[in-house]
Amino acid sequence: MRLDQPRVEPLDAAQQSGEAREIMASLRENLRDFNIMRTLANHPDLMRRWMVFANHILGKSTLPVRERELLILRIGYLCQSGYEWGQHVLIAREAGMTDGEIRACQTGSATPGLADLDRLLFQATEELHEDAHVSNATWAGLGQHLNTQQLMDVVFTVGQYNLVSMALNSFGVQPDEGLPGWDI
Numbered sequence: 001m002r003l004d005q006p007r008v009e010p011l012d013a014a015q016q017s018g019e020a021r022e023i024m025a026s027l028r029e030n031l032r033d034f035n036i037m038r039t040l041a042n043h044p045d046l047m048r049r050w051m052v053f054a055n056h057i058l059g060k061s062t063l064p065v066r067e068r069e070l071l072i073l074r075i076g077y078l079c080q081s082g083y084e085w086g087q088h089v090l091i092a093r094e095a096g097m098t099d100g101e102i103r104a105c106q107t108g109s110a111t112p113g114l115a116d117l118d119r120l121l122f123q124a125t126e127e128l129h130e131d132a133h134v135s136n137a138t139w140a141g142l143g144q145h146l147n148t149q150q151l152m153d154v155v156f157t158v159g160q161y162n163l164v165s166m167a168l169n170s171f172g173v174q175p176d177e178g179l180p181g182w183d184i
Contacts, residue, residue, distance in 0.1 A: 001082045003172035010038030010173070019044040023051075035173050036083065036164075057160045062149045065095045067121060071157045073105035074125040079165035086179030099184050106182070117145045121154065128158045 013021060020041040024032050031037055040047040061068055069092040076084035092102050104111040108122040120141045124134045134142075134155065142151055167173075 001172075001175065002080065002169045004174075006035075006039065006172040006174055008039050008042055008171040008173075010035045011041045012038065016041045017044060020047070023048055033176070034087075035176050036087075036168065039171055039173050054160065054164075057153075057157050061153045061157060062147070063153045063157065066092075066097060066101075067117070068153075068157055069095060069097060070101075070105060070118060070121050071125055071154060072161045073102060074108055074122050075129060075158050075161045076165055077106050078108075078126070078129045079162060079169065081165035081168050082181065083168045083173050083175055083179070084161060084165050086175055086181065089180045089184055102184055116141070120145070124154055125158050128155065129162065 011020065013024070016024065023044055024037065024041060027037060037047075040050070057068075063071075069088060072088045073085065073092060076088060089102055093099075104114065104118070105122075108126055109119050111119075111122070114122070120138055123138045124142060127134050127138055139151070142154065146154065
């Protein structure tokens with residue numbers, strides 16, 4: 001974690017506005033207690049609008065779960081967002097990813113022995129992080145594995161989780177109980 005205490009305090013139910021409580025009530029029960037959601041309760045209008053996009057990326061994307069998680073873990077690691085990393089290690093494990101696959105998200109495209117698609121997904125993430133652009137070679141390589149909508153979802157997934165990582169790091173959102181750290 002970049003900060004050892006929050007800059008924006010997570011709000012418990014008694015501290016939340018009526019609008020924030022309404023949004024929180026609409027969430028799955030396990031999400032309600034996540035520090036990210038309790039932090040976003042400080043700004044209900046932002047929270048409500050952001051959740052539409054976030055729900056597409058996490059639940060309605062055209063990408064298979066494993067490929068989505070490779071992108072999210074890689075950008076979370078590149079942004080050094082400990083909160084994002086820990087949450088998505090748990091999601092990746094639930095999706096059946098091994099700790100070896102998850103650790104590869106730390107070394108990215110430089111990881112020896114990667115499957116072609118995994119290497120290209122990491123490479124696209126690294127290029128977007130460094131230059132806000134996927135190179136022609138990487139795009140063409142991904143196009144051998146993914147359709148147009150999936151290519152679009154690659155870019156928006158990396159962008160969404162880059163944004164979320166910036167927010168988590170800057171707001172000082174602290175890890176929820178039981179989140180794994182960098183050493184898995």
